[in-house]
Structure formats: structure tokens, C-alpha cells
Amino acid sequence: MVSPNPSLAGGTSADSTHQLLPDVVIRLAGNSQDGIQSIGGFLARLAGRSEQEVMTFMTIPSTISGGPSIFQVRMGSGEILTSGDSADFLVAFYQHSYDAHINALRPGGVLIYDSDHVKPNPDDKRFTNVGIAITSGTIEAAGGTGKDKGKNIFVLGLIARIFDLNLDKLRQLIQERIGSKGDDAARAALLAFDAGYAHPVENLLGHLYRFTTGTPQQQVRPTVTTDGNTALTYGLIAAGVRYGAAYPITPWSSIMEVLRTEFTRYGGLFIQAEDEIAAISHALGFAYSGHLAVTGSSGPGLSLKMEALGWAGMAELPLIVINVQRGGPSTGMPTSVEQSDLLQALYGSHGDNPRVVLSPKNVEDCFYIALEAGRIALEYRTPVIILSDQAIATRIEAFEEPDLAKHLVQVKPDLTPRPADFKPYPLDGISRHAPPGTKMLSGKYPTVTGLEHDELGHPTGSPVLHAKMNAKRREKIKQLAASLPVPEVYGDESGEVLVVGWGCTYGPIREGVMRLRSGDAPLQAGHMHLRHLSPLPPGIGEIFKRYKHVVAAEINDEGLYGYGQLASLLRATYANPAIRSLCKTDGLVYKVSEIIAGVKKIIAAV
């Protein structure tokens, strides 16, 4: 096959019926009730259990039921960094699916459509069109009263035949996933699967495909397959978080849904609060009680939490605050990706309130970023904001299971009696709050407070003390900054351009820089991805000086002065005029081609 994604190029025939390919991008377009997410889930899980890597991308309409929905999965051997710029295969369930997504299929790609519902444009000769009666085929195979329920599984069978997937593993997955709904459901699903698999699709395609054998991954533990919100959820548990509170909002909610049940199994508690402010207040009450606690939300909810977050900075309590970003401002685009809450996270409270802000670079990193947030919160007695986003939250990736025994942290309230000279807010050290239940050997019990205070926590109006306390709160965050590792640079250590990113842009930037460095006119290019957005790690200013251009690529608006939110922060911090901005707000993750074109355009313009 001819691939649009350069990494696909070079497939050679394995035998007369199967063509080899390194990886493939399949887009499934239907309605949200058709279970196309679950086909994606099956494929992702299968890839996880095989030698293949996987990355998915999905959109779910924000309407309650029904409506168009897509799932894109890229699977294959080798490192998969993005879900693919364009699809090699498009499965269209309905006419509207065809109409909306046919241009996402690369020329030369394969259109598989449900001939019961879709009439492709006969004049469009760009693709190999394969019409299959998916709906009637499913009804015929599964029978019963389920009507066309199960056509997703029919398509899964079809895909299994086309790509020579492991039948035993897929059947086992179907048993595991659908078997819980009863024997009849599992039997019907397997009948639909077999019917899809039995379809002689090679007669229409000309041949079938097989993935090249990947290099066996050098990993000790098994591969797991999950989405970013789930990885973050279990990262929090590993970090020792056992208490929390939140209010539902998309795309954050799935984290709180799982925590509500999971925490009880660990002896903890998660409260559904009456609103966002109550949620952070509950979480701070847990923190004050001596627990490591979490609250979370998406953009609008974080705005509501800001006053309390400022209090937490002042009172110096540990807390993890998650913001699964979505398109803003206001209600904005609740089910689309955006990275426009960075400045809110950094500066969204009144007064001077130096923040700790972290961001995971992919699904796997969601687990580790939660551990890092817990570590910093406890060590520096400070709230820590994690900026995830809709893309990372909802997409599925395969990665090596973390070393859980190594990472699991246990947090218990420290009720050791505090000595007579105990000060809750010492000027020469990091505050160590004494939770209730702790005996104070001085006989004096402490008050945590949002008023400016002296070392013992008594309110003060002293301008001298206010300046000293501001400095104390600032210095502890600077101390954290100094302890962070210098960010790694991928690619060229110096040269033409360094592309800097944060959050979900990791894959597209990495693949984009890989391609900028190869090809006919290779550039000396590097990629730096920031997981610590505040405080910024040391050494960044020096690294920037080694490049002619520094391009911060992010999914937010270029603002009033032509710079995105990270670019603004970096320019203000390093005062380096080489820092430029690559921005967009179309609600979608970057395509690799957009990164390449954007970087080239910036270089050419300067």
C-alpha cells in the first residue's frame, strides 16, 4: 500500500496475499451509540498484548446521546508517537460519516463503507472503495432481537481479516469484555465477529496486510493499555492520595467517578461536592487533617477554585489540583482539546502566589506526573496544579506497567507531639503544619490562616513581616526549582531551531523534529518538552542560547501581542528574542505536518 505517513513507506510483499506494513491509521466514523469506541478499545488492547504499539484519538459529541462520533487508532510496530495525520483506512457507518470524514482519508487509502447506509461519490476516484453490507450482515449473523447491535464487532472481525490480527487474543478479549453481560451477548458478539472475519474482503481489496515484526520491546513488566484520565487516577493512588472532592465537569469527571469508588477500597474517601469551591474546600480540609488530598476539574471549575487556591498557598498546605483542560474561554468547547489554561494556573489568584504547575507529556506520563505532584506537595507544603488536557485524557496508549512496588507511597497524618519550640510558619524553613490530634508540648495550639501571620500563625499587619513572609513563600518554590533536573533535549543539542512544547503536543513535536532532521534538506533541530511549567527547571535559558530559533508550539491563541501562553512565559523569563510562537485553536491536536510547516514558516520569516 502507499502510505501518506512517511513512517509507513517501504512496505514490501511478504507473500502473494499479504503485504507488509509497519503501521496503519484506521478511522472509524459512526454514531456514539454504535460502540465504535469499543472497537478502538479492542484494537488498542490487542496491540498492547502483542508486539505492536498503539495510539488512539477519539471525539465524542458533547450531546447526551447519539450524534456523530469517531475513533482513530494507529497501530503497528515501532514507536507510535501520534495518532496519525491522515487515515489509511476509513470505516464509514453512515452517509454523514462518509461526508464528514472522507477528506481525512489520504489519497490512495481504503474506504470501507456500510453499503446499507452509504453511497460514495462515484466521481471520487482517490480511494479504493470497498462496500460491505455491515448492517444486514450483522443482523443475519447475530440474529435475535438485537437488530444491528454488534455491527461494531462485525467490523472488528473485518479488520482482523484485513490485518491478519491474532484471532485467539481477540476472541479472548471479546469473551472478557462482553462475557460479563451474559452468555447470549457474548455468543451474539462472537457470531458477528466470525461473520465479519469470514467476509472475503481480499476479493475487493486485491490483497490483505500484515504488520512487520517489531523489535521486541526491552521491558521487564507487561504492557498496559489505558487512557490518560485512568493513568492519572492510578498515579494519584500510587502517590498516596486517599482523600479528595470534586464537582462533575467534562472531561475531568471520569477521574472522580473512579476515585469515588476506588478510594473506599483503600480506606479513603472521595466526596462529590455541591460546587467547585466546596470541592477544593473539602480537599483542603482533608489536607489540614494530615492527608494527601486531590481536587480536580476542567477550565471553568479551576477558575472557581482560585480564591481557595490562594488560601492554600498562604496557609501552606499540600494539595493536588488537576485541570483537564478543554477549549475555552467560558463554556467554550467542552469536548475539544486546548492548552489555554496555563496562565490561569500560573497567575489565577489575587496577590503574589508563586505556583507549582506540572503537565504530563502523554498517557503514560499521567501516572508519573501524579507521583511527582504528590512528592512536591508533601515536601514543599504547597498546592500543585497538574495541567492535563482533553486529548491526553481520552486517548488510549499502550505502555509498560509501572514498577508499582517501587513507586507506591503511603501517607499518614503525622501526629507526633510537636516540641515546645515548634513554629508552624518558620521564616528560616519550609512550614510543617501540625494536623489536629497532634499534642503541642508548648501548650499552644496553632491556627492555619489566610491572613498574613507571624511564625506562630498569629495575624499581623506588619509590613516588614509581610515582605519577609512573601519572600519565604517565594524562596521555597525557588528551592524546588533549583532541585529540578535540567530538561532533556532530543535531537540536535544546538543549531537552527529548538521546538519547545508541553502537554499533548509531545508526539507531534517529536515526530515533526525527527522529520525536520531527516529528508532532503535536514535541519539542525531539537525538541524540549516541559513537564515542570512552574517553577521552570534550571538551565533552560542557556539551552535556548544554543539555537538560532526557539519555537514554542502550543494549542492556544497567539494573544494580543503575538505570543502563546508558554511563549509569553518563556520570553518574560529568559528575555530571549529568539523565542517565537506557533499557535492554533482549532480544537484538535497538532498534526505532524502542521508542526513542520509552522516551524519552517517561522524560520523563513525571521
Place this chain on the structure above:
Amino acid sequence: MSTETSTAPASPAVNLPLSKKTLTSDHPTWCPGCGDFAILNVYYRVLEKLQYPQESIVTFAGIGCSSRMPYFVNSHGGHYIHGRSLPFAAAISLGRPDVHVFNFGGDGDGFSIGGNHLTHAARKNTNMTYVIMDNSVYGLTKKQTSPTSPIGFKSKTDPTGAMDRPINPMRTLLNSGATFVARSHAAQIGHMTEMMERAARHNGFSVVEILSECVEFYDGAFDAAVPRKGGAFQTIELRKNDGTSEDTLRHDPTDEVAAFKLAGLEWPGKFGVFFEVKRPTKNELEAGLVARAREKTKNASDLDLLKGAFARMR
């Protein structure tokens, strides 16, 4: 919820019995003559009576004159943001079943900016005591209309007199589902002590509204209930269930409709326990959820639970 904590070595400090002396902290910053002094003294008295271990007492508050309380009490405590102290304090109660939580606030904190939290803290019936020190004026910010200011009250925000119908605190609390609702007056030390002690001993969300005069900005606000100023302090006689005919005339505190009627009496109304019922607390319900979940896991270790979660992702 987990009550397991790091083990505290035996304290060399002598556990002194709680007294006003051991409970006194910073000198109160209230204006001379403020009703809040009496409430602070009653709080000391109630703690003296209850004799909880000193380290297990939490005195918490939001923002306002009344909310300065934690600084004046030598216990663990906190001074939070305006109107939001209830969810914070409720989490202390839920996160640490070994401590006793007292939350203080004013009419602005409880009925205006924090009104939503009051409703939900009450319906969830978290085990804690909330004392609302109601002066019917914003005193800390120097005389603006409060949610309990009567119609016609002249303030800096209503120079021609307040026009909005005031909150009826008792009705609001009854509606919200609080399981102990009482009303008292800062000029009545004995009555206040009784109400606050009963509230503290109640298992569930208990609220006492105390009329506390702001001599600076709303002088004489509650004189109608002060006998020495010509008013009448009428208390609610509670049913004794002694079978006598006069007992049927006494108030049954489990009767929500009767309580609602009492709350509608003409100003200054009556003082005492309006409502008191037993309902499962959120503390008990959540602890039950945890107990069942733990049983289902067969008391698996955290590591085994986490490994199980990842095994399901393979």
C-alpha cells in the same frame, strides 16, 4: 475511613483539665460591648464541661468579626475564606473521626456568600457543630446590609432602608435538613451554654444561631428579646413525654411542621431547640461504604489493590 495514624509517643506534657485558662489564646479584637465576647466565654464553658482532649478540638471559621474566633481559642483551628468554612470543616470531621469540629461564622458567612454550603452540609448530616453568630449587619466592613437585616434597616448600602426580605434562619435550617437546630441570644449565658452543649453532644450536623448584637453598627438590634431592656426572652418548652395533658402543648422537637410554625412567630420569636432528630450521619454512611469495600477486597494491601487495577489494563 482510615483512622490509622502514625503512632504518637507518650507525651511528657501533663494533660491539664480544660479550663478557661488553658483555652484562652490571643486577646479578642472585638469592639467593647460586642455580643461575641459572651459567645466565646460560653464556648470555653462548654469545652470545660465536655473535657475532650485539647488536641482533639478543632475551632474553625470563615471571614467576619465572628470568624476571628479561632485566634482566641487555644485549640487546633483555622481561619479560612469567606463563606466556605463549612465544606472545609466537614472534611476535617470526615477525614479524622478522632477530632471534634466546631465551626463559627456570622450571618454573611452562613446565609449569604456561604448559603449553598449551609444547605449541603446540613443535608449531608456531617457530624459537627456550627455556631452562627448573627448580628444582622456586616460589621467587619462597617455597616452594610446583611441577609438577616430587617426591611427598613438603614445601612451604607441601603441608606433609605433595606428592601429585601430577610432570611429566616430557623426556616432555612429546617428546610436544609439539619438534624439539630437551635436558637439563642448572646445576653443569655445559661441558655447559650445549654444550647451549645446539646449541639456538641448531638451526633450529626447541629446548628445554633445566636443573636449577637453589634453595638457599633446595629445597636439595640435584639433588645426585643432582652428583658432588662423591656423585651421578652421566651424559651421553647420541650415535650417531656410524661403523658400529662399539658405536655401536649409543649414542643415536640421531632415535629418538623411544628418547628416550622415556631420559626414563623413574630419577632423576636422564641429561643431553644426547634428541631432534633436522629438520622444516619455522613460519617457513618461513608464509614459503612469503606467497611463493605474493604470486606470485598478481603483487606487487600494497597499494593495488591493497585497491582490488580493494572492487571485489568493488560
